Amino acid sequence: MRLYEFEGKELFRKFKIPVSDGRIAKSPDEVYEIVSELKYPVVLKSQVLTGGRGKAGGIKTADGANEARTVAEQLFKLKIKGFPVETILIEPRLEITQEYYLGVTIDRARYKLVVIASGEGGVDIEETAAKTPDKIFKQSLGIEDDLYSFDALAIAKKIGIPTELLKNGAAIIVNLYNLFRKYDAKLVEINPLVLTADGKLNAADSRVSLDDDAVFRHPELKELGIEKRHEEGEMTPREQQATDWGIPYLDLDGDIGMFPGGAGFGIMGNDFIHYYGGKPANFMDSGGGPSPERIAKMLVLLDENPSVKVIFGARFGGISRCDDFARGVLMFLKDHGLSKPMVMRMTGNMWQEGVRIFDEAKKENPELFKHVEAHGIETPIEEISKKAVELAAREGGN
């Protein structure tokens, strides 16, 4: 869960990491009101859950309330990588003499926390790491380890923080590390940490990503107004619908509706369609052990998508049982109806029961199944993928 800059700075404040006094505005008029009360030149910062906003023109300076309003009007029209600007953070403009980078993250391959620091902040740290790795300093720690001040001080010294500020710099590094552990973070960054003309250190930006799966441990975040949010930019209406239904779903630009089981084959199945010359219309993941209702909803998303010419279904029942899968498909066929061809394969846990449910329903009402071509374990999934691609080509030719 990625936090907005102003939310991250709220956490910084709690951990005594120095930040500017900032104010939040949701409209140009609010910007005007706030800036008219301020006696200093300001910077207006678009609050979006993505990087590169400076390059995209999302950060502007202004002198006085009138200019601030004009600038804000432009900012509120911006979309940065698909994220509309809905909030602006207003801060005093800083006179910067030096920029540093500080971050803490997880090295997943080595199961360590890593403190990363550089004397060259304000830029893409990955680029710095790739081009001039000698300008990046790292210290790995176990999840149970405290970061001691003397280690932090050594880091502060290495990145060139002036001697008279070394103790402040070390405290910022220790506090950032403590924040990381306290809030179950995946990533915390100060980029840049700036040295101002009046000789102070200031966290000029914040990037904080918390672990969604650990938010339950931190009810105090809710009191700060920090709740789960969508982080993937603007959603299509169908993605929004799927999100409301709790189904991981992405629209893609092809015409084969993908109705797979878990995420693993959800991802690989899309590759298979490409290998046989087709293009998937979506990515979807049923999640573990989906209910018949959920299965039915997955099909509704595809049937109502006009780009979808053919539906490709695959179920290898593990924790997800084939009988529940068959019930879901049947529920969809009865309640909603299928308007396009579907080729599918069902095998694994409880597959015999799944087949029995289909056979019985078919006997009762063969019309329901007129667009359904169901296969079992006897047909390899590659054959099903090929069939879907062929069907889509045929449908596309109409």
Add this chain to the structure above:
Amino acid sequence: MAILVDKNSRVMVQGITGGAGKFHTERMLEYGTNIVGGTSPGKGGQDVLSKPVFDTVVECVDNTGADVSVIFLPARFVMEAAIEAIRAGIKFLVVIPEHIPIHDMLHVRREAVARGVTVIGGNTAGVISPGQANLGIMPDIAFKPGRVGTVSRSGSITYYVADTLTQSGYGETTCVGLGGDPVLGSTFDEILLKFEEDDATKAVVMCGEIGGVYEERATDAIRTMKTPVLAMIGGIYAPPGKRMGHAGAIVEGKMGTAQDKLDALTDAGAHPCKTFTEIPKTLAKLGV
């Protein structure tokens, strides 16, 4: 032979009285898995499926000689349960639940490494040594005893690969689901090296996917192995920067694209396969 678990393993279930725990314990028993008991704090002294229930793992180990445990508990209780099992002397631990807090898994991993315990998961379908023991939620139908090992991040991919090996007559020694969570108890290289030591395993199929860092880490292991490794990576055509299901399946910066992973593994000597049907063809070519 097999790795990690066989017919002699003494298996316990943490959370044996819960809905999922009980349901899958029954399935594991039906498969012939040597389940000796389980735990459910506050329910010690009861029986579930004719197996004794204990309050603590220590009691279960003392009374049943359990050396393997399968965890079926809500994610937030997994760290405590795992560390309890590790400290009680369990040697192999399978963590089925998904959405375990990442920092919790770091604690579990540290404890496991310190005591030489292998942890699989979270968010795994489990581990099966066909004909001997089935730990987790995998469907029996896909598996048959044989001579190829598999290790995969995803449950559904494990089923497809095993099904392919079963249908083509190779069968499997052990199939390991590493799990789909972003931080896992074990990595590809660790499991590959266990297969390398197993005489019955004549080849290993490893299936990774886009995102994360675990596939790249396998290259050093593959270079040292005599047992041939076949590699499949999902997400070659995944749109960049999009999150596709698994929490682990997010590309981190420039790392973790499916093609990069496949290239790195191929460079280390693994045999790439695009589809499942290419697996038996490749095995035949290698004379397995």
